[in-house]
Amino acid sequence: MELDLPPVVFDIGGVLTAAEGGVAPLSALLDIPRDRFAEPYWRHRSEYDRGMPATEYWRKVATDLGATWPDEEITRIDEFDARRWSELAPGRLELIATLQTAGVRTALLSNAPASMARVARESRWSAGFDHRFFSSDLGMIKPEPEIYAEVEKALGTDLVFFDDRPPNVAAARDRGWQAHIWTDVPAARTILGLD
Template sequence: MDRSGPPAAVVFDIGGVLGGSEAGGAVLAAEVGVESSSFTAAYWRHRDGYDLGSDAEEYWSRVGADVGRTFTPAEMRRLDRRDAQRWAGLAPGIAALLARVAAAGVRMGLLSNAPHSLATEVRGSAWGAMFPTKVFSCEAGVAKPRPGAYAAVEDELGLSGADLLFFDDRPVNVAAARERGWWAHRWQGPRQCLADLAAAGVHVPGRAGPDADGPVF
């Protein structure tokens, strides 16, 4: 697709990019005294429906049933909150990266497969305020890599795919974005993100140097 200039907006995934990773599920398993691999398998087995907006109690009840546990309402609320917090907690180096991207004057957006609890956590965070456009699967009713998820971002921003640069940790989601004409890269950390932005013509201010929260970039 022909592009006459740099992208007008940069869109980020959350989990595995800006926020926590899939490995964090082991912490939840330990909190409820469940073997990690069994808990993780149950967690992901029912996740698609939860990310599309199903009820939190229904989701955690199913996870519990799969690992032989009946979670109390209090346990489910605690699990749900802890899960949302771990996904929404910025990874090392991300706060500095976002500040630099924002200073470049480029619009920023979020596109995340996420349940309502994570959407609420992000909206209540200081860093979430940096993103006027936030598209969550639980609200859009469609998840990546389905085309409707990307269309929702285009509609929110009023831009075509050729105007959007996207970062996601899953190759299938990157490939789906490219099929719509987006500039898209698999996430490889803040340093590579800056290189990808520069290659696309987004000039991020600042100079390389130590970042107290993470790597040098």
């Protein structure tokens, strides 16, 4: 069955993967209180998503925590963080498969450091996407308008977009995209007319 839908663009973290993010599992791994770990983790994240090398990012986090991590520990932490994107949350794979089987073009648009982009690219679940746009590859992040323009170069301006962050959705709407705050799979199916 063919579906008459424009290309559908998905964010990854909090949309296709669990919304919790890396703070809880990483703070447990490092035995650092979650509230104490969260601030430095997020403080430098935009720079990391834009392409800052992993060693530089994790050293900044460590410094803010008053810690020193050797290179081997940084590699272990970074790989642990990136692995979160190797599997999708329940129901997402079926939603994506429904669209792709029906001939709908699909794309990823995510603020992602290089290690997480690599995991996503190498994961079986991402193989069917027509395009994969990662902030670390482009040197720009959502909600900057330039990153949306990169998507439009490949897919045009008539797009459906799901993201869990209101500023990212607002920026897409400013460009005329049919952009929606992600809530869950049933809501996305309704928006896409799949039910």
